[in-house]
Each structure stands twice: as structure tokens, then as C-alpha cells.
Amino acid sequence: MFESLQDRLGSILSGLTGRGALSEADVSAALREVRRALLEADVALEVVRSFTDKVREKAIGAEVLKSIKPGQMVVKIVHDELIDMLGSEGVGIDLHAVAPVVIMMVGLQGSGKTTTTGKIAKRLTDRERKKVLMASLDTRRPAAQEQLRQLGVQTGVDTLPIIAGQSPVEIAARAVQAAKLGGHDVVILDTAGRTHIDEPLMAEMAEIKRRSNPHEILLVADSLTGQDAVNLARNFDERVGITGLVLTRMDGDGRGGAALSMRAVTGKPIKLIGTGEKMTDMEEFHPRRIADRILGMGDIVSLVEKAAENIDADKARAMAEKMAKGKFDLNDLAEQLKQMQSLGGMGGIMGMMPGMSGMKDKLSAAGMSDKTFARHIAIIQSMTRAERANPDVLKHSRKKRIAAGSGTDAAEINKLLKMHRQMADMMKMMGGKGKGGMMKQMMGGLASKMGLGGMGGGLGGGMGGMGGMPDLSKLDPKQLEALQKQAEAAGFKPGSMPGLPGGGMPGLGAPKLPGLGGGFPGLPGLPKKK
Numbered sequence: 001m002f003e004s005l006q007d008r009l010g011s012i013l014s015g016l017t018g019r020g021a022l023s024e025a026d027v028s029a030a031l032r033e034v035r036r037a038l039l040e041a042d043v044a045l046e047v048v049r050s051f052t053d054k055v056r057e058k059a060i061g062a063e064v065l066k067s068i069k070p071g072q073m074v075v076k077i078v079h080d081e082l083i084d085m086l087g088s089e090g091v092g093i094d095l096h097a098v099a100p101v102v103i104m105m106v107g108l109q110g111s112g113k114t115t116t117t118g119k120i121a122k123r124l125t126d127r128e129r130k131k132v133l134m135a136s137l138d139t140r141r142p143a144a145q146e147q148l149r150q151l152g153v154q155t156g157v158d159t160l161p162i163i164a165g166q167s168p169v170e171i172a173a174r175a176v177q178a179a180k181l182g183g184h185d186v187v188i189l190d191t192a193g194r195t196h197i198d199e200p201l202m203a204e205m206a207e208i209k210r211r212s213n214p215h216e217i218l219l220v221a222d223s224l225t226g227q228d229a230v231n232l233a234r235n236f237d238e239r240v241g242i243t244g245l246v247l248t249r250m251d252g253d254g255r256g257g258a259a260l261s262m263r264a265v266t267g268k269p270i271k272l273i274g275t276g277e278k279m280t281d282m283e284e285f286h287p288r289r290i291a292d293r294i295l296g297m298g299d300i301v302s303l304v305e306k307a308a309e310n311i312d313a314d315k316a317r318a319m320a321e322k323m324a325k326g327k328f329d330l331n332d333l334a335e336q337l338k339q340m341q342s343l344g345g346m347g348g349i350m351g352m353m354p355g356m357s358g359m360k361d362k363l364s365a366a367g368m369s370d371k372t373f374a375r376h377i378a379i380i381q382s383m384t385r386a387e388r389a390n391p392d393v394l395k396h397s398r399k400k401r402i403a404a405g406s407g408t409d410a411a412e413i414n415k416l417l418k419m420h421r422q423m424a425d426m427m428k429m430m431g432g433k434g435k436g437g438m439m440k441q442m443m444g445g446l447a448s449k450m451g452l453g454g455m456g457g458g459l460g461g462g463m464g465g466m467g468g469m470p471d472l473s474k475l476d477p478k479q480l481e482a483l484q485k486q487a488e489a490a491g492f493k494p495g496s497m498p499g500l501p502g503g504g505m506p507g508l509g510a511p512k513l514p515g516l517g518g519g520f521p522g523l524p525g526l527p528k529k530k
Contacts, residue, residue: 042257135175
């Protein structure tokens with residue numbers, strides 16, 4: 001997400017922060033580069049002009065140029081203006097209306113409306129405990145109604161029975177009536193799209209709106225569309241009156257300018273973003289967190305929220321207890337690798353960690369990519385139960401059998417075993433005797449600094465066994481930010497990863513981030529997965 005823009009802006013702004021004093025010419029030169037970077041990212045020209053004018057006006061003031069750290073002041077101004085451009089606060093789907101609340105999905109063909117309808121329905125069912133009914137109004141695209149029915153079966157959400165020959169307006173009216181009779185809280189109308197905006201499409205949307213009286217009209221747009229997405233949003237807003245935006249394919253390596261432009265041009269909030277193909281790959285849009293990611297400041301709050309959703313607390317606690325005793329076998333390593341994959345892989349995790357966004361390429365060069373992890377999981381799954389519990393029995397003949405079973409070679413198996421040995425050694429050191437182990441001492445000190453005393457003991461509290469890290473799932477964003485600052489004060493500075501000997505990563509790099517042990521050992525203390 002925003003990778004190319006992040007790289008460009010990062011290099012421009014780091015050039016400013018690395019200098020002691022700034023002149024007006026320095027700021028103007030940097031803003032020219034920022035302008036170019038935004039245009040290359042497909043941000044609309046009018047939005048770029050407005051953005052750079054606002055930044056220039058604030059950055060060339062005497063109090064900035066003569067301040068102690070002018071470069072950092074300019075970065076702060078850019079950060080604040082990015083947040084303003086994206087919308088100051090995150091806005092979720094509004095369900096405050098008489099049931100059934102009608103949500104109407106609009107957009108062009110191929111933007112991902114039907115899949116997004118399924119994702120939103122699943123999200124409202126799982127998170128909000130709402131009873132949802134989905135209805136496909138797309139009578140033009142072959143099997144569109146059947147696609148939504150299949151998504152309903154997959155997610156366990158009700159869908160309106162298909163009756164051949166009905167018009168989209170008739171289906172909309174029937175869906176609202178069926179939702180009332182069925183006691184549904186929400187009804188989502190998946191409307192038809194076209195390859196381009198035309199008069200019949202807009203007339204149909206307006207008639208569906210009149211008959212169903214939707215509380216929310218969400219425009220689904222492909223974030224890779226580029227500048228044309230702005231015209232799309234403007235046209236739909238003028239003719240139908242949208243209440244919010246949903247951007248799909250935000251996980252693509254596109255330039256991401258649509259996200260920055262559409263909010264600024266329409267004034268309508270981006271409510272949700274699609275981040276993958278799975279039905280759970282949807283996130284709320286938080287402008288401040290996105291601005292942090294674009295400027296390489298990380299997004300530790302979203303990472304913790306993602307961990308709370310994806311990590312099984314019981315498995316995590318059991319692993320923490322084993323690691324506290326210094327035990328760590330190949331089953332545990334496989335579990336960690338799977339957890340990293342569920343959190344978005346190495347790239348996704350690094351992108352959310354402060355100062356770590358640039359580490360992704362270095363890790364790939366060191367042979368620590370997500371593909372490597374997938375091969376390692378395949379190797380471990382090709383072993384017997386005894387071999388996973390005791391890797392020392394793996395001699396040449398066994399390695400040959402495992403290599404054939406996993407489609408790898410002996411060199412890859414040796415690399416995995418070396419990684420495991422390094423992690424196992426580190427776990428022994430962390431869970432060692434004496435004063436309760438290195439991690440426990442470290443986290444006890446961090447907790448006391450944060451005024452979270454009494455968290456250092458036992459496996460029961462929060463991050464039990466890992467030093468008593470407070471229960472991250474119960475902290476609000478301000479406390480999480482305070483934790484992040486304390487971590488930096490304790491020596492975990494953005495961009496500096498203790499535990500990276502010679503650029504390699506022993507056991508997933510063993511990033512010694514507080515509470516994350518050696519490569520995400522499950523984050524115990526998080527709520528159970530639903």
C-alpha cells in the first residue's frame with residue numbers, strides 16, 4: 001500500500017531532516033520533489049496544488065525555518081496536511097437508523113462490488129453481531145446473482161432468493177420487504193455496474209435509491225484506477241449522492257493516488273479499504289494511521305488490532321509457557337511462521353512497524369522473504385512428529401526424504417535448522433533462570449516506566465511469561481502510542497533493530513520489540529478468536 005509514494009517521500013523528507021538549517025530555497029526545492037512524487041502516484045492535479053500550497057504557506061514561516069529542528073517541523077507539517085487531505089477522523093459505516101438499515105453499493109463493473117458486499121456483510125455479522133441480508137440487483141452480468149449467493153453460503157450470511165425475470169428496482173423493493181419480514185438488521189443491495197458511466201445506469205441507480213431509501217450509499221472504486229477515479233466519484237456523487245467510499249485492491253503495488261484524491265475532491269469519507277482476496281481482508285480507513293504509513297512512521301496500533309483478530313490466544317499462551325521454560329521445537333517455529341503469514345507476511349508487518357518500512361528489501365536480499373517462510377512451513381510439514389519435536393535426529397537420509405516431500409533441497413533444510421537453533425538458543429536466554437529471564441526484566445522495566453506496575457510476574461497477566469506485557473487488546477490507541485514511545489526510549493529506535501547480526505535475521509530476525517519476543521511468538525494476552 002503506497003509503497004512507491006512512501007519510498008519517494010521518505011527519501012525527500014529524510015534529506016531535509018538530515019540538515020541543521022533550512023533556507024526558503026531548500027523548502028521550495030523539497031516541495032517541488034513532493035509535488036512530482038504525488039503526481040507520479042496519480043494524485044489529481046488540483047489536489048496536489050492545494051496540498052503543496054498549504055504546506056509551503058506553513059513551512060516557510062520564520063518560526064519553522066529558525067526553529068531548532070526545521071527539517072522535522074517540515075515533516076510534521078507534511079504529515080498534518082496528509083491527514084487533513086485524507087479526512088481528519090476515521091468514519092465507519094453508519095447503522096444508526098430504523099432496521100432494516102439499507103446499504104446500497106454502487107460503482108463501475110469490475111471494481112469489486114459483489115466481493116466487497118460479501119466482505120461487509122461478514123464484517124457486520126462477526127463484529128457488530130448484526131443479522132444481514134444480501135441481495136444482488138445485477139441482472140445483466142452472467143451469474144452475478146449466483147456469485148453473491150455462493151458468497152452468502154461461504155460467509156454464512158442470508159441472501160435474497162433469486163427470481164428470474166425481475167427488474168433491479170423490483171428486486172430492491174422485494175429485498176427491503178424480505179428483510180422486514182425476516183427480522184434482519186441490515187440489507188445490502190449489490191447494484192449492477194457498467195464499463196463506463198452512462199445515462200441508463202444513472203437513471204437505474206436513482207430509481208433504486210427512490211424505491212429502497214438507503215441510509216448509506218457506498219461507492220466501490222478500484223484504487224488502481226488512477227486519476228479517472230476522481231471523475232467517477234464526482235459523477236456518482238452528483239447523480240446519486242454517495243455517503244462514503246470503499247477502495248478495493250489497496251494491497252496492490254499501484255501508486256495509490258486515488259485514495260488521496262477521492263476524499264479531497266468529493267469531501268466524502270473513505271470508510272473501508274480492501275486489502276486482499278480473503279473475505280476477512282477488509283480494514284477501516286484511519287487517516288492518521290495511513291498518513292503514518294505513507295511517511296514511514298509505521299502503524300503499530302493497526303498491527304496490534306490485526307494480531308487480536310488473527311492470533312489464537314490459547315495457542316499463544318501455550319507457546320508462551322513453553323518459551324518461558326526455554327523450550328522451542330519445530331512445531332513452534334511453524335506456528336510462528338503461520339502467524340506471521342496471517343498478519344500480512346514479513347512485508348506487511350515491517351510496513352506497520354515504525355522505521356521498518358525500508359527493511360523489506362534488505363530482508364529479501366538476505367533470503368528472508370514470505371516465499372522463504374512458505375517453503376520452511378512445507379519442509380516442517382514434510383517431517384514426522386518425532387523429527388519436529390527433536391530436530392537433532394535429522395541426518396542425511398532423512399533430509400533427502402524431507403527435501404523430496406517438500407520440493408526443496410538439503411541446503412534449504414539446513415538453513416531452516418540453523419534458524420531454529422538460533423531461535424531456540426535465544427528462547428533459552430529469554431526464559432532463563434536468575435532474575436526471570438532477559439525478556440521479563442526488559443518488560444518489567446518498561447511496564448514500570450509506563451506506570452503499569454505489578455505486571456512483571458507470572459504467566460497469568462497480560463504477556464505472561466514474556467515479562468508481563470500489559471494486555472494489548474485492552475489498551476486504547478493513546479496507551480499503545482505511549483507504549484511505542486517508551487519502547488523507543490528503551491532503545492528500540494525506529495530503523496534500528498537490535499538482534500540483526502551482520503544483517504541476517506536469527507529466527508525471523510528476532511526483532512527485540514517489547515512483547516513480541518523472537519519473531520512474534522503469538523502475542524499472548526489477546527482476546528480469543530471468534
